[in-house]
Amino acid sequence: MRNGAFGKDIGRALYGDGLTELWAAALFLAMAAVWDVGGALVPALAVIAVFGWPVLDRVRRRIVEPRIGHATPADEEPKALGSGMAITTVAVIGGALFVAWWVGDLGLVRVWVAGIAGALVAAGTWYLAGRSNLTRHRILSMASIMWGFAVSVTWGDRGYDSLPIFFVGLAAAFAVTGAVALIAFLRANPRVDA
Amino acid sequence: MSQVDLDRVVHEPARLGILVALANVKEADFSFLVRTLGMTRGNFAAHAGRLEQEGLVDSEKSFVDGQPRTLYRLTAAGRRRLREYRRDMQAVLAAIPKRP
Numbered sequence: 001m002r003n004g005a006f007g008k009d010i011g012r013a014l015y016g017d018g019l020t021e022l023w024a025a026a027l028f029l030a031m032a033a034v035w036d037v038g039g040a041l042v043p044a045l046a047v048i049a050v051f052g053w054p055v056l057d058r059v060r061r062r063i064v065e066p067r068i069g070h071a072t073p074a075d076e077e078p079k080a081l082g083s084g085m086a087i088t089t090v091a092v093i094g095g096a097l098f099v100a101w102w103v104g105d106l107g108l109v110r111v112w113v114a115g116i117a118g119a120l121v122a123a124g125t126w127y128l129a130g131r132s133n134l135t136r137h138r139i140l141s142m143a144s145i146m147w148g149f150a151v152s153v154t155w156g157d158r159g160y161d162s163l164p165i166f167f168v169g170l171a172a173a174f175a176v177t178g179a180v181a182l183i184a185f186l187r188a189n190p191r192v193d194a
Numbered sequence: 195m196s197q198v199d200l201d202r203v204v205h206e207p208a209r210l211g212i213l214v215a216l217a218n219v220k221e222a223d224f225s226f227l228v229r230t231l232g233m234t235r236g237n238f239a240a241h242a243g244r245l246e247q248e249g250l251v252d253s254e255k256s257f258v259d260g261q262p263r264t265l266y267r268l269t270a271a272g273r274r275r276l277r278e279y280r281r282d283m284q285a286v287l288a289a290i291p292k293r294p
Contacts, residue, residue, distance in 0.1 A: 009230055010218045013226065061258065061259065068225070069227070069228070070222065070258075070265070072221050072222070074220050075220055
């Protein structure tokens with residue numbers, strides 16, 4: 001054990017398998033599909049959101065735990081997490097509305113909706129990076145904000161219909177990152193049957 | 195100079211490693227801790243046993259998918275002793291000059 005690297009090692013062990021990114025990719029893809037196809041797919045989104053995590057736990061039990069063992073991350077302070085999420089959401093959306101009002105064109109919010117979504121996803125991923133200590137989570141966070149900006153600049157004239165493009169791109173980035181991390185994890189950690 | 199007084203149960207490096215690891219998670223099993231701490235299974239079992247005897251850690255044995263699993267958690271006493279150890283150690287560290 002290296003002194004000082006302790007919390008980092010544990011964070012990496014808990015989130016290093018890439019499954020969290022794969023789950024997020026499925027969620028983003030479902031969000032894009034719901035936006036594009038419409039309400040008929042809302043149940044699919046609900047299923048992924050509600051049952052995705054338990055399914056992920058089962059997958060972890062089968063392929064991750066025989067390799068590195070089992071650990072449950074420390075509990076969050078639900079109050080602190082909830083207020084943090086609320087403050088971030090209000091700050092990002094409120095900031096965007098304020099800027100649009102300042103400029104005198106509330107329609108700007110429609111143009112920049114992907115950029116706003118990118119900032120929110122970036123905040124969530126940055127928070128995850130704080131827990132996991134994984135550089136790839138910080139990169140995904142920065143990529144989210146840049147992709148949101150790029151979608152707004154390129155397809156902003158589509159208004160809210162630019163969101164599916166944003167979510168599909170995001171899903172691709174998370175899926176590729178998760179898959180690469182999972183393959184690297186499986187290679188680095190052969191199965192140990194006790 | 196007064197003698198440095200540290201909790202010897204906590205101060206031992208292997209046991210301190212186990213306690214710090216458990217302070218960073220809600221619970222962890224034998225394999226996870228052995229692997230993360232880079233300890234041998236026998237060495238880990240001996241030190242975890244001592245921590246259990248002292249009431250700083252508790253363990254729970256179960257079977258998951260037909261495989262035995264021992265889960266470890268820090269007890270309330272373990273958290274308190276680790277906090278006290280941190281405070282004592284900080285006092286010792288503060289007494290060391292920057293260029294001894």
